Amino acid sequence: MSNFIGANVTNVTKKNQSDVVIKKVISTVANVTLPEGEEVLEPGQVLVTMNGGATFDVAAVDAEANGILCEALTATGDAEVLLIGVVREKYLTGLDVSHKEHLFANKIILK
Numbered sequence: 001m002s003n004f005i006g007a008n009v010t011n012v013t014k015k016n017q018s019d020v021v022i023k024k025v026i027s028t029v030a031n032v033t034l035p036e037g038e039e040v041l042e043p044g045q046v047l048v049t050m051n052g053g054a055t056f057d058v059a060a061v062d063a064e065a066n067g068i069l070c071e072a073l074t075a076t077g078d079a080e081v082l083l084i085g086v087v088r089e090k091y092l093t094g095l096d097v098s099h100k101e102h103l104f105a106n107k108i109i110l111k
Contacts, residue, residue, distance in 0.1 A: 015043050017043050017070045017071060026084040027082045029081075030049070030053055031055045031077065032047065032077070032079045032081065033056070034075055042069070042072055044087070045094055046067075048060070048067065056069075065099040068082040068092065086109045089110040
């Protein structure tokens with residue numbers, strides 16, 4: 001164990017898709033925009049799309065959230081986004097009370 005003390009570790013993801021997603025009914029691969037100043041988006045990030053699912057952005061507090069990121073993302077690019085399914089609420093990032101109604105309307109159930 002002493003070999004690991006102080007060792008550098010890069011690209012560590014705290015959450016996996018299996019931690020966040022209980023049941024995946026429909027998901028898609030879409031372009032997800034990494035916000036400026038962010039180095040990584042973890043699975044469970046609440047997302048919003050304004051163009052029918054071609055691109056997704058991190059949901060603002062007052063946005064009508066309609067997707068959940070399923071995989072870690074370190075740069076703007078294609079990633080899997082959950083559109084319909086069941087997720088664990090405690091692992092969602094960026095979730096606001098106002099998002100819950102919109103996620104439910106889009107058939108994303110929070111447990």
